[in-house]
Amino acid sequence: MRYNAAPMEGLTDRVWRQTHQHIFGGADRYYAPFISPPENRIPVKKKMDELLPEANPGVPVIPQLLGKDGSCAAWMIGVLRQMGYTEVNLNFGCPSGTVTAKGKGAGMLRDLEALDRFLDTVFEEAGGPISVKTRIGVDKPEEFQAILEVYNRYPLAELIIHPRVMRQLYRGQADRDTFAAALPACHFPVCYNGDITTPQDFAALEAAWPGLSGLMAGRGLIADPALFRRARGGAPASKEELRAYLDGLYTGYTAAFGSAPAAISRMKAFWHECIGLFEGTEKLEKQLKKLREPWEYEVTVNQIFTLPLRR
Ligand SMILES: Cc1cc2nc3c(=O)[nH]c(=O)nc-3n(C[C@H](O)[C@H](O)[C@H](O)COP(=O)(O)O)c2cc1C
Numbered sequence: 001m002r003y004n005a006a007p008m009e010g011l012t013d014r015v016w017r018q019t020h021q022h023i024f025g026g027a028d029r030y031y032a033p034f035i036s037p038p039e040n041r042i043p044v045k046k047k048m049d050e051l052l053p054e055a056n057p058g059v060p061v062i063p064q065l066l067g068k069d070g071s072c073a074a075w076m077i078g079v080l081r082q083m084g085y086t087e088v089n090l091n092f093g094c095p096s097g098t099v100t101a102k103g104k105g106a107g108m109l110r111d112l113e114a115l116d117r118f119l120d121t122v123f124e125e126a127g128g129p130i131s132v133k134t135r136i137g138v139d140k141p142e143e144f145q146a147i148l149e150v151y152n153r154y155p156l157a158e159l160i161i162h163p164r165v166m167r168q169l170y171r172g173q174a175d176r177d178t179f180a181a182a183l184p185a186c187h188f189p190v191c192y193n194g195d196i197t198t199p200q201d202f203a204a205l206e207a208a209w210p211g212l213s214g215l216m217a218g219r220g221l222i223a224d225p226a227l228f229r230r231a232r233g234g235a236p237a238s239k240e241e242l243r244a245y246l247d248g249l250y251t252g253y254t255a256a257f258g259s260a261p262a263a264i265s266r267m268k269a270f271w272h273e274c275i276g277l278f279e280g281t282e283k284l285e286k287q288l289k290k291l292r293e294p295w296e297y298e299v300t301v302n303q304i305f306t307l308p309l310r311r
Contacts, residue, residue: 070121
């Protein structure tokens with residue numbers, strides 16, 4: 001079973017993918033955060049730079065598209081294939097209001113005829129392999145049966161199911177009962193995604209659904225970058241590894257953004273998720289939130305690294 005790193009806009013970009021794979025041995029696949037195919041069909045350089053093969057050496061990346069115009073998505077898949085990618089993932093899961101208001105992401109699940117037309121055009125004009133990452137509905141999980149009927153009309157390379165509805169955003173729990181009930185009706189490999197945070201979760205899910213093609217983790221992997229290794233029976237992250245990882249991210253973002261304050265702001269997002277790896281961080285968490293200057297960041301990180309790791 002593959003262990004896949006979830007796409008997370010603002011976190012799992014090329015700097016993170018490189019650093020994570022280098023220090024922690026990596027995921028079987030890294031799904032890149034979505035890019036929107038531009039209507040004028042001129043690729044946006046900054047977005048494409050993220051996916052350049054030379055910016056992702058040795059990392060198994062699957063690009064993801066977020067769009068609602070099938071022809072435009074098919075064109076973009078062609079561009080990605082010219083860059084050397086084969087499988088491309090389609091996003092029908094993003095719940096953000098600005099995305100769904102335009103009928104994209106999980107907003108695509110509101111109109112299943114439009115979803116069907118979109119997939120029909122994409123498969124007709126671009127061909128496979130194409131996978132889909134989906135939520136189970138807009139308002140209620142009962143919608144998933146009809147959504148699945150649409151997906152089953154196409155030869156999806158894989159269906160990644162995040163069993164929450166759009167309205168839930170990331171609240172509540174992933175609905176594993178609805179996921180389990182839908183599994184027998186899926187005509188393609190299925191990857192489960194949602195609230196996987198411990199090695200025990202991996203073991204339980206693999207035992208429950210041995211036929212899955214993969215398990216995908218997002219927030220759990222940012223909170224513990226050694227999660228996949230631990231799930232395979234390996235060691236938890238050592239302090240030295242965490243130091244190399246977090247310093248590597250900071251250096252990488254400082255170079256990528258050309259600005260230490262921008263890198264610090266990005267690092268705060270990582271620290272917010274992973275500071276729980278250390279014990280007794282309450283005071284330093286507050287300090288981390290407030291700081292702005294590179295020297296303050298470096299001092300605070302040094303202080304955090306004097307604390308013991310939680311075991
Ligand atoms: C900050 C953030 C950014 C995300 N960006 C994307 C994205 O670009 N594409 C996507 O399909 N899902 C995106 N997601 C959803 C995750 O891929 C994943 O489905 C979700 O976090 C649930 O998995 P988890 O419980 O393992 O975190 C994002 C989630 C978060 C919290």
